[in-house]
Amino acid sequence: MKFVNDTLKNPVLMGLIFIFTLLSSACKKDDSDRDLGPAPTADQVKFTASPGTDNPNVITLTSQSPGFKAMWDLGNGATAEGNTVTASYPLSGEYVIKLTILTDGGYASNTQTVTIAQTNPAMLTDPAFDLISGGLANMAGKTWVVDKGQKGHLGVGPIGGTEPEWYQAGPNEKEGLGLYDDEMVFNMNALKYTYNNNGTTFANAGNAPGIGGPTGSADPTVAYTPPTNLTWLITENNGTKYLTISNGGFIGYYLGVSQYQILSLTNDEMHLRSLDKAVNGNAWYLRLIRKGYERPVVAPVQKPMQAANLSDDFDLVSNFTWATENITYKRSYDNPNPFPINTSTKVAFYEKWTGGDGQYGNLNVTMPYRFDLAAKNKIRMKVFIPGANDFTKVKSMVAIKLQNSLLGGNAWTTQIEIAKTITPDQYNKWIQLEFDYAGFADQTLYDKIVVQVGGEGHPEPGIFYIDDFEFK
Numbered sequence: 001m002k003f004v005n006d007t008l009k010n011p012v013l014m015g016l017i018f019i020f021t022l023l024s025s026a027c028k029k030d031d032s033d034r035d036l037g038p039a040p041t042a043d044q045v046k047f048t049a050s051p052g053t054d055n056p057n058v059i060t061l062t063s064q065s066p067g068f069k070a071m072w073d074l075g076n077g078a079t080a081e082g083n084t085v086t087a088s089y090p091l092s093g094e095y096v097i098k099l100t101i102l103t104d105g106g107y108a109s110n111t112q113t114v115t116i117a118q119t120n121p122a123m124l125t126d127p128a129f130d131l132i133s134g135g136l137a138n139m140a141g142k143t144w145v146v147d148k149g150q151k152g153h154l155g156v157g158p159i160g161g162t163e164p165e166w167y168q169a170g171p172n173e174k175e176g177l178g179l180y181d182d183e184m185v186f187n188m189n190a191l192k193y194t195y196n197n198n199g200t201t202f203a204n205a206g207n208a209p210g211i212g213g214p215t216g217s218a219d220p221t222v223a224y225t226p227p228t229n230l231t232w233l234i235t236e237n238n239g240t241k242y243l244t245i246s247n248g249g250f251i252g253y254y255l256g257v258s259q260y261q262i263l264s265l266t267n268d269e270m271h272l273r274s275l276d277k278a279v280n281g282n283a284w285y286l287r288l289i290r291k292g293y294e295r296p297v298v299a300p301v302q303k304p305m306q307a308a309n310l311s312d313d314f315d316l317v318s319n320f321t322w323a324t325e326n327i328t329y330k331r332s333y334d335n336p337n338p339f340p341i342n343t344s345t346k347v348a349f350y351e352k353w354t355g356g357d358g359q360y361g362n363l364n365v366t367m368p369y370r371f372d373l374a375a376k377n378k379i380r381m382k383v384f385i386p387g388a389n390d391f392t393k394v395k396s397m398v399a400i401k402l403q404n405s406l407l408g409g410n411a412w413t414t415q416i417e418i419a420k421t422i423t424p425d426q427y428n429k430w431i432q433l434e435f436d437y438a439g440f441a442d443q444t445l446y447d448k449i450v451v452q453v454g455g456e457g458h459p460e461p462g463i464f465y466i467d468d469f470e471f472k
Contacts, residue, residue, distance in 0.1 A: 039106030040067060047099045049114050057120040059087045067101035075114070076233055078244045078259060088235055089116045090123035091191060124188070128234045128241060131265050133188040141187030141194070143291040144270060146252055148172050148180045150295075153287040154253055159275070162263075164285045178202040178221040182252050183291065186232055193232040193245055199223060206278030207256035222254070234262075241265075243272065255284055268293045300406040303368060303447055307375035310365075310449075310471040315346035326353055326361035336465055342382050342430035347467040352394065352454040354461040363451040366405045370447045376472060377437040383453070384465035387427035394462035395455030396422040400435045402446035411448065416440050430467070 045065045052058040063070040063083045072080040074087040075095035089095055093116055100109040129135075134142040147153045149171050155164025174180065178200035185194040201224040203213045213222035230249040235242050241262040245251065249258055256277025263271040268290045276282035289295075312318040315332050322329065333349035335342065353361055383398050399419035403411040418435040449471065454462040 037103060037105040040065070040101055040103050040108040042108050042110045045099055045101050045108050045110035047097075047110075047112065049097065049112060055120065055123075057089050057116055057118075057123060059089065059114055061085050061087060061097065061099075063099060063101065065099070065101045067103040067107075069102040071100040071102065073098040073100075076231075076244065076246060078233070078235060078242070088123060088233075089114070090120050090233070091231075092116050092119045126234055126236070126241075128243075128262065128265055129188060131267055132232075132234070132243070132270070133186040136188045139187075139189065141185045141189075141192070144184045144186070144288040145291050146180055146182065147269070147287040147289040148174070150287055152285065154179070155285040156276075157283055157285070159281050159283050161283065162273075174202060177219070179252060184251050184288070191231045191233060193230040193249060194228075195226040195230065195249060195251075197224060197226060201226075201254050202252070203254035204256070204276065204278070204284075206276070207254055210256045210277070211254055213254075224254075251288070252286060253284070260286075303370050305372045305444060306367075306369035307372045308367075308471040309376070310367075310469070312469045313344065314348035314467055314469075315344065320365050320367070322363045322365055324361075324363060326357050326359075327351060327363065328353070329363060333465070335467075336386070337384060337429060339430070341432055342384075342467055344467055347384070347465050350453050350464045350466055352460075352462040352464070355459045358461070359459055360456050361452070362456075364448060366448045368447075370444055371402065371471075373437050373443055373446075374441040377441055379435040379437070379449070379469075379471045381433050381435075381451070381469045382430050382467040383422070383433060384430050384467075385422045385427050386463055386465075387424070389454075389462045389464075390460070391424075393458070393460035395458075396424075396427070397453070397455045398422065398433060399450075399452045399456075401450040401452070402437065402440075402443075403448040403450060404445040405448040414445060415450075416443065416446065 047064055048062045050060045050062070052060065061072060061084065070081065070083050072085055074080060075097045076087065076089055078087065080087070087097070095114050095116065096111050097114055098109055098111045100107055132142065151170055152164055152168035154174065155168040157163055157165040178197065179202035181198045182201070183196040185196065187194070200221050201211060203211060203220055203222045205217055205219050208220050208222055209215055211222055211224045213220045227247055227249065229247060231246040233244050235244065243260045243262055245258045251260060251272065255274055257274050260272040260274045263273050270288040272286045272288070274284050274286070276284055310320055312320065312322070328349070328351035330349035332346040335344055335347045338345065350363065352358055379400055385396055389396070397419055399417055401415045401417040403415045405411060407414065416437065418437070420433050420435070422431070451466070453464045453466070
């Protein structure tokens with residue numbers, strides 16, 4: 001009894017015994033747990049295939065097997081889930097239907113061949129068949145290619161969304177990777193699908209092994225020979241149309257799937273959405289155009305012409321608002337050197353960023369009118385260039401560019417740029433700069449001003465100050 005009495009008097013020892021008891025209990029098998037059941041066998045996987053009374057080319061498939069999930073490969077390139085599903089077979093022929101049953105103990109599959117005696121042309125009357133293939137009269141079929149010139153011709157977003165929110169490929173971004181030379185030919189005759197990949201296919205990294213590609217984190221270009229026995233089919237489910245390729249076929253970018261939701265379809269353009277076999281949370285988007293199609297160029301609506309009347313003292317008085325692109329900009333910053341020629345209390349702080357993002361940083365403003373350079377053509381601005389910057393890396397340069405904002409990301413291709421190089425004797429003091437565009441008085445394209453200090457096209461940082469901007 002001495003051990004028991006001593007133990008009761010020792011709270012630390014009592015605590016250890018209590019913890020040990022809990023752990024021992026936790027390690028015991030809970031009587032309420034049950035063993036997983038045995039895996040099903042192929043013999044247990046049974047289903048019926050019943051032709052429709054009104055249309056024998058529509059088959060009702062009913063699982064007669066135990067299990068909590070029934071997964072179907074319908075033999076026409078489409079898949080389905082559920083104990084009872086329907087499958088459409090417009091064309092005559094034999095179709096091998098595969099049912100997979102999943103239970104808590106495993107899974108098993110079995111197949112059954114269904115014979116469709118006659119083609120049912122009435123099932124091919126959806127206008128989408130003609131739009132994709134060119135119709136029965138077009139014996140060669142219609143050829144589609146990736147719409148490489150459009151932003152978002154390849155993209156990805158969340159499975160619950162309807163847009164490529166996470167990523168959109170820029171125009172021609174995937175050049176040379178085996179995507180843009182692919183041709184997808186859809187023929188209405190026998191619903192034949194031909195995938196001409198010119199020897200290589202651009203594949204999603206997670207799915208590339210499915211066509212013999214490598215594993216890795218980067219999307220590879222895979223040497224791949226497509227099968228020649230592919231067909232295609234359009235089906236509709238709850239108002240949503242799907243394009244399905246048979247025998248594991250696919251369209252362009254390989255994602256391990258063969259079914260595509262049709263988001264939009266015209267005679268010349270097709271926008272598709274598909275899943276990702278390797279990553280359940282991804283939805284991918286693909287834009288195609290008819291081979292040879294050239295999108296019509298729509299002339300932009302020109303803004304009115306007006307003489308500029310812009311000024312900003314970077315403190316109290318300004319009649320416009322700057323936008324920034326990859327720089328640190330602070331308005332009403334203390335003047336680092338309030339001496340002539342600039343005794344203003346407040347100026348603007350301009351910091352060029354380090355790294356790739358800062359290579360083309362700038363201040364800019366886009367106006368609701370085009371600049372009449374015949375009337376007003378001189379921009380003036382004061383700058384202060386600290387000598388502490390490392391000018392072996394960052395450039396002692398101030399540039400002002402006039403651009404046409406209607407060109408978007410290509411605005412630089414038609415810009416007018418005037419750049420001023422600041423010499424060492426001009427460091428650490430305010431200097432007045434003038435940018436004279438009188439020589440471009442006949443130009444009528446420009447509605448945007450870009451101010452860039454420290455040069456561009458390099459990742460080096462710099463700190464600068466500007467004041468008293470005028471274009472009037």
